[in-house]
Amino acid sequence: MPSRTETPSSSPGDPQPESLTFALTERQLDERASVVAVEGELDLTTAPRLKWILLDALQAGHSQLVLDLSRCSFMDSTALGVLVGVNRGLDAGARLAIACTRPNVLKIFELSGMDGAFALFATVDQALAYTRGRTAQVGG
Amino acid sequence: MTAGAPAAETAGPAGAAGAAGPPNTRARAVAPARSCLPSRRTLIGVPTALVLVSVSLAAFAPSGQASSPPGAPPKPGKAGSGQAGAPLAPGPAPARPQRGAEAEASTGSSSTGAPSTSGSGAAAATPNTPAEGSGASANQISGGGQAATSPQEPAAKSSPGRVRREKAKRTSPKGEVKTKAQEGQSPPASGSTGTGPVSAPATNAASTSVGSTTTASGTAHPQTPAAPISTQPEPVVGAHSPQAAGRPGHARHGSGAAPRSLAGHAALGGANASAALGPLAALATAPVGEGAPAAGSAPASRRPAGSPRTRPTATRQSPLVTTFTRIVDVVPTPVRVVLIALLVLALGLAVRAWMAALRARRLEQQRAQLLEDVGLLQAALLPQAPARLGPVRTSVAYRPADGPAAGGDFYDVFALDDGGLAVIVGDISGHGREALPHTALVRYTLRAYLEAGLSPRASLQTAGAVLERQLGGSFATVLAATYRPGERRLVYACAGHPPPVILGSLPLAAVTACSAPPLGAGMRTGTRQTVVALPGRSQVCFHTDGVTEARIGAELFGAARLQRTLAEVGPGASATALLDGVAEQVDARPDDMAACLLSIEGGSQAPAALVEELELDRHSAPSERTGRFLRACGVGTREAAEVMLAAQAAARRAGTVVLTLRLGRGAPEVELRQDTVTLLRAARLSDPDNTTDRTEARA
Numbered sequence: 059m060p061s062r063t064e065t066p067s068s069s070p071g072d073p074q075p076e077s078l079t080f081a082l083t084e085r086q087l088d089e090r091a092s093v094v095a096v097e098g099e100l101d102l103t104t105a106p107r108l109k110w111i112l113l114d115a116l117q118a119g120h121s122q123l124v125l126d127l128s129r130c131s132f133m134d135s136t137a138l139g140v141l142v143g144v145n146r147g148l149d150a151g152a153r154l155a156i157a158c159t160r161p162n163v164l165k166i167f168e169l170s171g172m173d174g175a176f177a178l179f180a181t182v183d184q185a186l187a188y189t190r191g192r193t194a195q196v197g198g
Numbered sequence: 199m200t201a202g203a204p205a206a207e208t209a210g211p212a213g214a215a216g217a218a219g220p221p222n223t224r225a226r227a228v229a230p231a232r233s234c235l236p237s238r239r240t241l242i243g244v245p246t247a248l249v250l251v252s253v254s255l256a257a258f259a260p261s262g263q264a265s266s267p268p269g270a271p272p273k274p275g276k277a278g279s280g281q282a283g284a285p286l287a288p289g290p291a292p293a294r295p296q297r298g299a300e301a302e303a304s305t306g307s308s309s310t311g312a313p314s315t316s317g318s319g320a321a322a323a324t325p326n327t328p329a330e331g332s333g334a335s336a337n338q339i340s341g342g343g344q345a346a347t348s349p350q351e352p353a354a355k356s357s358p359g360r361v362r363r364e365k366a367k368r369t370s371p372k373g374e375v376k377t378k379a380q381e382g383q384s385p386p387a388s389g390s391t392g393t394g395p396v397s398a399p400a401t402n403a404a405s406t407s408v409g410s411t412t413t414a415s416g417t418a419h420p421q422t423p424a425a426p427i428s429t430q431p432e433p434v435v436g437a438h439s440p441q442a443a444g445r446p447g448h449a450r451h452g453s454g455a456a457p458r459s460l461a462g463h464a465a466l467g468g469a470n471a472s473a474a475l476g477p478l479a480a481l482a483t484a485p486v487g488e489g490a491p492a493a494g495s496a497p498a499s500r501r502p503a504g505s506p507r508t509r510p511t512a513t514r515q516s517p518l519v520t521t522f523t524r525i526v527d528v529v530p531t532p533v534r535v536v537l538i539a540l541l542v543l544a545l546g547l548a549v550r551a552w553m554a555a556l557r558a559r560r561l562e563q564q565r566a567q568l569l570e571d572v573g574l575l576q577a578a579l580l581p582q583a584p585a586r587l588g589p590v591r592t593s594v595a596y597r598p599a600d601g602p603a604a605g606g607d608f609y610d611v612f613a614l615d616d617g618g619l620a621v622i623v624g625d626i627s628g629h630g631r632e633a634l635p636h637t638a639l640v641r642y643t644l645r646a647y648l649e650a651g652l653s654p655r656a657s658l659q660t661a662g663a664v665l666e667r668q669l670g671g672s673f674a675t676v677l678a679a680t681y682r683p684g685e686r687r688l689v690y691a692c693a694g695h696p697p698p699v700i701l702g703s704l705p706l707a708a709v710t711a712c713s714a715p716p717l718g719a720g721m722r723t724g725t726r727q728t729v730v731a732l733p734g735r736s737q738v739c740f741h742t743d744g745v746t747e748a749r750i751g752a753e754l755f756g757a758a759r760l761q762r763t764l765a766e767v768g769p770g771a772s773a774t775a776l777l778d779g780v781a782e783q784v785d786a787r788p789d790d791m792a793a794c795l796l797s798i799e800g801g802s803q804a805p806a807a808l809v810e811e812l813e814l815d816r817h818s819a820p821s822e823r824t825g826r827f828l829r830a831c832g833v834g835t836r837e838a839a840e841v842m843l844a845a846q847a848a849a850r851r852a853g854t855v856v857l858t859l860r861l862g863r864g865a866p867e868v869e870l871r872q873d874t875v876t877l878l879r880a881a882r883l884s885d886p887d888n889t890t891d892r893t894e895a896r897a
Contacts, residue, residue: 102788132754134747134789135675135694139627142673142719162754170675170694171715171723174823 080104082111091189092120093182097129100137109140112154116144121152122189126182128159133166145176153177155185575634583611583794587619588683591797595773597781599744599790607742607792608637610645617684620648623740623794624676624695627716632672640665640674640717654678654691655811656875659724662693662717669718676717677740686801688738691727693717696743699761702736702798703806706861712812712827724813724875731807735800739764739773744789745780755784769797808861813873815854819846824857831859832866841868848872 080098087093092115100108115123125141127133145154155177158164167173179185515523529537583594592611606626613619622644626633643665647657657678665674677698679690690698694716697708708728715721732738739760748755763779773795781787812827820842828838841857848855852872860867 131752132747135625135627135743138694139673143671146720165710169696169710169713171692171713171721171726172694172719174712174818175715175719175721 082107084111084115086115086120087186090120091122091124091186092118093124093126093186095126095129099132100130100140101132101134102136105134105137105140108137109144112140112144116148116152121149122186123152123154124182124185124189125154125156126185127163128157128182130158130160130163133163135170138166138170138172141176142172153189153191155179155188157182157185580608580792581610584613587611587613588617589799589801590619590681590683591770592619592795593772593774593797594794595777595792597777597787597791600787606633606637607744607790608641609740609792609794610641611794612645612649614649614680616682618680618682619796620645621679621681621690621740621794621796622648622676623742623792624674625742625744625790625792627673627675627718636669636672636674639668640676644676644678648678648680652875653727654680654689655724655727655813657724658691658693658714658717659722659813659875662723665717666720671718673716673718675743679740681738681796681798683798686732686798688730688732688796689727690730690740691724693723694719696741696746696757697728699739699741699757699764700730700732700736701739701761701764702732703734704730704732704736704808706808708808709810709827709830709861711830712823726813727811729807729809729811731805732798733801733806735769736798737764737769738796738798739776740794740796742790742792744787744791745777745793747789748780748784748791749786749788750784755780759783771795810859810861812857813854814845814849814857816846816849819843819849819855828859831861833859833868837868841870845870 083095083097085093085095094111094115096108098104112123112125148154157179159180164173164178167176167178177185177188179188526534580594580596583592585591585593594609594611596607596609608622608624608626610622611619622641624637624640626636626640640661643661644657647660648654652660658676673694675694677690677692677695679688679698681688691714693714697710708730712726714723714725717723741760745760746755746757760780763783764776767775767779773793776795777791777793780791810831812824814824818824824842825838828841829835833841845855845857848870852874854874856871856873858869858871860869
């Protein structure tokens, strides 16, 4: 399972506060499926990196894209804008699903009214299943 | 003569140096007794340029000239000898004496014994008059002279010593100079400015010590500039005129007056001329000195008196220049070179500084202009709110972010025709310059719809449909609200924007489920609206997410803290005070903060109420999302399913249906009503539930 890390994250035992840690990790499951995991905060400075890693994955032919936000602590409007832009730019047949369980991040989706715009799932597996067209959206 | 010599000696180094100068030069100096008074002509403010030029010339002067043995004791006999006022041509060319030098040497009658020797001559040189006059000064036997150039004759006359000078002038044509001795003055030591305040005291001192009464003053009238000076290096000789010789009582002291050179004024006093003039004098006298023996013998070797070539020019210099030149005179050549280099450097730096100052002033003006423009733009984007609209006191505030996020927030508060007021608060997803045009676009668009009478929800829905293309990919979170004092009802609708924080008698918290998406996100918006009735005193704070997303450590500031802060600042506080309170608590403000505060006075016209509205179409009516909204409003699961089915049925008929829930203490009242926002030109926006729709279609 090939994977690449866009930004080295802190080691597991690192006492560094969560807000100071940010990492983007992409796992390429196969030729079409890829999971991008976000750790830390998505804000004005880190959102552009998310944008490029997602666009690169799509460019590379990974049409089944899962964004794992289970370790994402915060997301601001800039990151929402990135997700909206990527979601709207999907080619026919490509799918983006988001796996997120954190209440505060889900609240951000809700408050911004974007919870209806994305396919939100509780787990990465559910999200992957959605991107492969096997299950209908759970969230929404 | 004896008297004169001591005087010269007492004059100090300057006098000594002057004595060492070529004696044959004739300088006639008359230092009037009254010259101790400051002359009006004293050039206190001799232009700095003059000083600089003097310095320059001094520095360029051949070292040999400068090195005229200072300190050579003046011989009594020589002391009396006139010195030529050499003009200044920097170089070897001594000034060509021009006539008009009027030398008047008057030996004081009281001078002891040898008036002739001690007498100092005063030479007044008028450049324009040819050398004829020089003859007069040549006659003088001894000149402890001073030469002063007076740029302006009238001025010269006005000085106390002028009487003699005038006399000298009169006599000059004749080639005869009379030296009048005046008591208490022995000018030899006094340097170039006979009338100058500085030199005058010196002369007095000298005279008192020596007891000599000789005065010498010279004036040169440089009506013609430097021209006279020096094309010819002819030594001016202080020749003794026969007449002078024959009249001991009126010993004539030859004194050469230095013409005024380019460098300015050169004044030569008999013995101390060179000292007084410094480099200039040295220049002038050097050539002369070479060929001329001691002053005492000068008369014999010199040209006959009355020689047209002698042309003493009296130079008058300010004390400043005098002092300066004295100092310069003893400076070694290398140091002069260094000084010159420093001078050039200083000039260069001065020019640079001047240009920099000009540039700075220009930039400052441009900056002021820009700030003014920015202020106008800022005012256009962030308008001033009216302080009060009916019973509502309003205030707005804006604080830019710590970092680069400035520019996306906007707000507006304005009165409506029906007596209500409207509020717009929003944030463009982009930041900086790209966001600016969009902020204006969204704000004015929404304002137009609200002023046209549309409800906040309808305004947002219409704007969302219209602005989708114009926003060009960026989106705007925005809140539109109206408040009607008569009904005490606040109506607001959010599009991806946080709801207001309300402090007052509101019994329940607003529901955030099924919030409408932002403008420009490619989805149908303007689907939610909240109506709040506020009976008592209350405060409503509309804000942007920069406020709630400010950080305290790793935490967000949050709406709860904002509500606490709102309570802390009190009901009379302004939005600025509120944001200040927020800023004090947070550690970082990564985004702009904007706040609009409504302070509503108490009343009891309407009971507290909270109504939530959700627009549904046939696709969105039965959905998990709608179910969440109903549950958040307190509707039970089974009732929620029934409501969704009814809504779907209604939406099939009318296109859309508005689900209205009146929240209270008991179960919410649910109402379905048709309130379709009609667009003249409907935009094809994807439905909020399009994803579900698509999924369903595939399934």
